[in-house]
Amino acid sequence: EAGVTQSPTHLIKTRGQQATLRCSPISGHTSVYWYQQALGLGLQFLLWYDEGEERNRGNFPPRFSGRQFPNYSSELNVNALELEDSALYLCASSFGGEKLFFGSGTQLSVL
């Protein structure tokens, strides 16, 4: 069974640009979570989608947004990129929320 897949693996952007990150959950999972892992800050919760709806968001500005599609895959969009957005972005999926399974992440570098 395929795990959580994320694309691209690496993404290089310049300040002010927009980035789009994608995530496909484990088959049968309806929830997708996005986390940011920046150096020295641990994992910070970004967004939670379930059944196509945004259920919760962490303490991030509105330029971080996303959506969940009918097939439960998800996109994370980051507008007006800033240098401090450079981080590993991790997606996780779950059915029922008891266990979260993570993908390998997208390493975003903002120059």
Next chain:
Amino acid sequence: GEDVEQSLFLSVREGDSSVINCTYTDSSSTYLYWYKQEPGAGLQLLTYIFSNMDMKQDQRLTVLLNKKDKHLSLRIADTQTGDSAIYFCAERRPGYSTLTFGKGTMLLVSP
């Protein structure tokens, strides 16, 4: 406290036992988790424990939970060089479907 606390670093010799400690924030947290992150990879769910349990054993892994002190530990028996990684403790607070993570403990296993 507001943060899940973990010591930053632990060094052991191959064959020894490793004990990684964590202090979480909410005595009502329903589930407590241990994740492993190897270099360049996402997070792998190692084990988790429900809050009404004191201990859980899974092969070389033993999880101990002290709800009174909000203390969680992960013991790895017969530690191998392949166990070298960052270990994250996480809690699921009541009313939340997201997880709150510590900053991780880097385990270094030397031959």
